[in-house]
Amino acid sequence: MKKLLSKLYLLLLMAFTVFMMVVIWDVTLGKLVAEFRHRKLSQQATEMKAGQKEASETTTFKQAILEGEKRVKHYLGYRVLEQRWLKGHFHHIDFDFKPDKHNYCINCHGDMPHDKVKELRAFGNMHASFIGCQTCHVRLEGSARTGVFKWYDRTTGEIVDSPVEKGTQAGAYNAKIIPFERIDGRLQRVDTPERVAFARDYRKNEKTLTDIQKSKAKKIIHKIVSKKPYLCGDCHRKEGSLLPFKELGYPQERINVIVSTEVVGMIHKYTEFYMPRILHPGESEEK
Amino acid sequence: MHLITRNWIQVLLSAGILLFCGAGTASTGNGIMPDTENCLLCHRYPAMGRFDKTGRKRIFYIADELFARSVHGKLRCKNCHIGLDQIPHTNVRKVDCSTKCHIKEPSTGREFSHINMVRKYEASVHGRGAAGGSKPFPEDLPTCKYCHSNRMYNSLDGLWGKSEALSNETLARCVGCHTRKEWARNFYSHFTHRMRRRRTQDEVVKLCTSCHEDQKKMARHGLESISTYKDTFHWVQVKYGVRNAPDCLSCHVPVGYSTHDIRPRTDPVSPIHLSNRVRTCSNQGGVQVCHPGATAQFASGRVHAYGVKAQILAGEKVPDEQEPEMSAVIKRAGMDISEKEVFHYRVLKLLKLFYKLLIGGVISFMLLHQSMHFLRSRRKPHGTGQAFSGKQGGNDQGRCG
Numbered sequence: 234m235k236k237l238l239s240k241l242y243l244l245l246l247m248a249f250t251v252f253m254m255v256v257i258w259d260v261t262l263g264k265l266v267a268e269f270r271h272r273k274l275s276q277q278a279t280e281m282k283a284g285q286k287e288a289s290e291t292t293t294f295k296q297a298i299l300e301g302e303k304r305v306k307h308y309l310g311y312r313v314l315e316q317r318w319l320k321g322h323f324h325h326i327d328f329d330f331k332p333d334k335h336n337y338c339i340n341c342h343g344d345m346p347h348d349k350v351k352e353l354r355a356f357g358n359m360h361a362s363f364i365g366c367q368t369c370h371v372r373l374e375g376s377a378r379t380g381v382f383k384w385y386d387r388t389t390g391e392i393v394d395s396p397v398e399k400g401t402q403a404g405a406y407n408a409k410i411i412p413f414e415r416i417d418g419r420l421q422r423v424d425t426p427e428r429v430a431f432a433r434d435y436r437k438n439e440k441t442l443t444d445i446q447k448s449k450a451k452k453i454i455h456k457i458v459s460k461k462p463y464l465c466g467d468c469h470r471k472e473g474s475l476l477p478f479k480e481l482g483y484p485q486e487r488i489n490v491i492v493s494t495e496v497v498g499m500i501h502k503y504t505e506f507y508m509p510r511i512l513h514p515g516e517s518e519e520k
Numbered sequence: 521m522h523l524i525t526r527n528w529i530q531v532l533l534s535a536g537i538l539l540f541c542g543a544g545t546a547s548t549g550n551g552i553m554p555d556t557e558n559c560l561l562c563h564r565y566p567a568m569g570r571f572d573k574t575g576r577k578r579i580f581y582i583a584d585e586l587f588a589r590s591v592h593g594k595l596r597c598k599n600c601h602i603g604l605d606q607i608p609h610t611n612v613r614k615v616d617c618s619t620k621c622h623i624k625e626p627s628t629g630r631e632f633s634h635i636n637m638v639r640k641y642e643a644s645v646h647g648r649g650a651a652g653g654s655k656p657f658p659e660d661l662p663t664c665k666y667c668h669s670n671r672m673y674n675s676l677d678g679l680w681g682k683s684e685a686l687s688n689e690t691l692a693r694c695v696g697c698h699t700r701k702e703w704a705r706n707f708y709s710h711f712t713h714r715m716r717r718r719r720t721q722d723e724v725v726k727l728c729t730s731c732h733e734d735q736k737k738m739a740r741h742g743l744e745s746i747s748t749y750k751d752t753f754h755w756v757q758v759k760y761g762v763r764n765a766p767d768c769l770s771c772h773v774p775v776g777y778s779t780h781d782i783r784p785r786t787d788p789v790s791p792i793h794l795s796n797r798v799r800t801c802s803n804q805g806g807v808q809v810c811h812p813g814a815t816a817q818f819a820s821g822r823v824h825a826y827g828v829k830a831q832i833l834a835g836e837k838v839p840d841e842q843e844p845e846m847s848a849v850i851k852r853a854g855m856d857i858s859e860k861e862v863f864h865y866r867v868l869k870l871l872k873l874f875y876k877l878l879i880g881g882v883i884s885f886m887l888l889h890q891s892m893h894f895l896r897s898r899r900k901p902h903g904t905g906q907a908f909s910g911k912q913g914g915n916d917q918g919r920c921g
Contacts, residue, residue, distance in 0.1 A: 254887065261880035265873075314586075320576055323615075324670050325586045328566040345571055352608040354570045355580055362567030404565035495561060499607060 333409060335390030337424065337432040338366040352503065356465070363404050365411040367423040368476070372459035373414050381413035381420065382476055392422075395482020403487075410481060423457065465500040557604070559597045560584055590670045591713070594706065595621055617664050638664075641780040657740050660731070667727060667779075671718065673709035687712070721758045721767040725749075728768045739845035742852040744827040751825035766810065771823065775804035794820060822861070829853035830865035 303318040316326050333339055339346065346366070347357030360369075368382065386393045387407050396406035412423050435442075435450045442450065467475045471492050478488045490496065560582065562568060569579040587593055598604045599621040603611040618638040620631040641647045646662055649655055676687035687708070694704040719727065732738060732746035739745075749755055749768070757765035773779045774791045783790040791800045797819035801811045811818065831838055832853045840846055 254883075257879070257883050261876050261883065265876055265880075319579060321665050322579060322669075323665050324582060325590070325672070326566075326579055326581060327583050327586055328581065345567070345569060345577070348570055351610070355568050356562070358570055359562070359565040359568035362565070402564070402566070404567060490561075495558065502607070 328405065333387045335385060335387065335424075335429075336365060336409070337429050340432065340436055342366075359404065363406050363409055365409045365424070367457070368410050368412050369463040370459065371412065371423055371457050372461070372463065373412060373423075377414040377416065379413050379415050379420060380477065382410050382481060383413065383422075384408040384481065385411050385422075397482050397484070397487060399484050399486070410476065428454075428457075465503070466497075469497050469500050471497070555584070556596065557598065559604075586672065587670070589672050591673060591710070592670055593673075594623065599623075634664075637778075637780050640778060644781050645784050646782060660737050660740065662731065666731075671713070673706075674713045674716065676709075721765050722761070724767040724769055725755070725758055735840060736843065736845050739840070739843065739849045742848035744829060744849065746824075748824040748827040752823065754823070764808075770808070770810070771800055774800050775807040822864075826857075826861065826865035826868060829857050830862055833857055833859075833862045834866055 304315055305318045306313055306315045314325060314327050317329065319326070332344055344361070345358045346361060347354040350357075365385070373379070383392050384395055384406075385391060385408060387409060393408055396408045413420050414423050415421075431450075432454050435454060439447070463475055469492060474492070478491065483491070563580055563582045564584065566579075566581045568581050569577065572578055582597075592600070600615050600619070601609075602613045602616075602619065603609070617634040620633040623632045624630070625632040641664075642649065648658055648661060655661065676684040676691070691704060691708050694708060695701055698704045698707070729746050729749075732743075735745040754766040754770075758767050769779065771792060772782055777791055783793075785792045787793060788795060790796065798814055798816055801819045802814035803809050803812060828838055828849060829852070832850055838846070
């Protein structure tokens with residue numbers, strides 16, 4: 234026992250010595266070395282700035298894009314809140330936008346894709362967090378049109394049960410709505426494995442493709458996208474709604490809100506005053 | 521017996537208060553939030569937002585529970601965001617903290633506004649200058665939002681340690697006369713949250729350095745980056761979490777001054793103006809006493825180490841000297857720093873180098889010596905090593921026996 238203790242003591246002493254060595258090195262010779270290195274680096278940086286523009290461009294890119302990935306902690310008095318840092322944002326959000334790993338559109342368009350029509354963009358993005366792009370941007374015609382919509386998991390991509398339950402926060406689901414089409418009598422998701430694979434391959438080989446090849450690939454990827462997307466009123470209506478809310482698992486209370494006079498009336502007002510813009514998204518931004 | 525009754529009363533009282541607090545917390549969900557305009561119909565969706573022209577992510581989501589617990593929780597959206605009446609909100613004005621927000625300020629009965637703070641701030645070193653004054657590079661100056669977010673009220677437990685009991689006890693006294701419990705709780709939260717520092721020392725340094733460490737930005741205004749602070753013992757204390765360690769505010773905004781009213785050191789009002797420094801270092805109104813015996817000579821010493829300006833005057837090479845922003849620093853160097861200080865800088869630099877080499881040398885030699893000693897003691901025993909081997913032999917014998 235005594236031997237074990239003395240061994241332990243020795244080990245601890247050794248560890249402590251190493252720790253002290255590191256500390257002392259840090260504040261003495263280590264600091265000199267660091268200063269020397271820093272001076273060298275800053276000299277290099279000045280030279281690079283003088284010689285190439287590339288260096289400054291990377292900093293701008295870093296500042297603009299990667300700054301948004303910072304996280305901040307706020308002590309709220311009763312708990313610590315950690316959230317993504319948003320420049321100049323005053324209110325606390327306490328919500329993380331988990332990226333949709335399955336959706337292949339957002340690889341290029343981002344998870345906040347709507348930005349053209351001033352009056353619609355925020356609404357579009359708000360819906361895009363729980364409605365798959367294809368739901369509005371693909372108009373299934375003829376026999377392909379099934380009227381079947383289901384929820385898919387944002388991370389796995391698999392079809393899941395409805396996440397909409399009484400009391401859940403609206404729009405904060407880990408799932409999105411995707412339409413189903415009928416091809417050769419078979420019911421299938423609009424985002425078929427082939428389409429997903431094609432888009433992924435395009436992204437992978439984008440750098441090696443020529444401009445002509447690129448536009449050809451983009452044409453194929455966007456073939457199913459219709460020029461005129463479904464608009465607010467197609468779902469927010471008392472009868473004949475595009476989305477079968479009941480089958481998607483919405484409780485009656487939520488359906489009542491979605492098709493309430495408040496919402497529908499607001500949309501009506503919108504279409505009345507902003508009709509031209511809504512029908513031609515992005516064209517009359519300057520007017 | 522008397523004691524027992526009293527205890528029972530206390531238990532009942534605290535249970536009652538707990539119940540009432542519970543009710544308060546529950547009702548913060550949607551109850552307190554004055555969402556009479558039904559803004560949350562849309563703004564409760566977390567992904568509501570867009571990227572603006574500059575590429576900044578804008579989120580228009582409001583976490584209603586957090587908002588209700590915040591210092592602005594009693595306000596309506598349109599009290600601050602003026603021009604919301606129309607959907608889409610195309611005519612919304614930028615939030616101006618100096619507008620009146622229709623809440624009655626109890627001491628005067630007038631409509632409340634942050635105008636007093638804004639006025640003070642605009643006249644301060646960080647402000648855009650009083651009435652019509654303009655400063656170069658106004659985009660560098662921090663706005664209200666740079667330092668303030670919509671802060672939450674503290675919970676009842678924080679102020680007196682880990683327990684809510686004392687807060688509840690105090691609140692119980694308030695409620696005796698001020699019978700609207702929600703009002704009393706809000707009022708209590710309001711003044712207790714003012715009694716504590718919002719940020720730790722480390723966080724204060726982080727906030728200030730988020731601008732003041734940016735060499736280019738500082739150089740535009742003829743200032744040095746704050747890396748010189750990090751050479752001080754003040755910073756070392758903050759870094760290692762010493763309680764009450766001096767951060768930026770301890771000297772630049774001592775007791776009795778306002779963060780909104782920071783002045784340059786040449787301003788006679790400034791706490792770091794030569795005439796006020798003894799007081800700042802020694803005794804800040806009896807509340808904070810750091811260097812009680814500080815003399816005028818002590819206080820006139822340089823707190824931040826000599827930085828780029830002294831380096832420039834000493835004729836040394838400065839990494840970013842060629843940058844156009846540095847011209848303002850070079851211009852101000854001669855104004856701010858005397859020849860005596862340049863001499864000090866040189867001596868200090870030599871001293872620093874000497875001590876670094878000395879300490880490093882001594883420790884390295886010690887380590888070398890110790891490791892050689894260790895190696896020697898591991899060699900085959902002879903001389904002094906015999907005692908050790910003898911002991912070992914004894915042990916072996918013992919084991920055999």
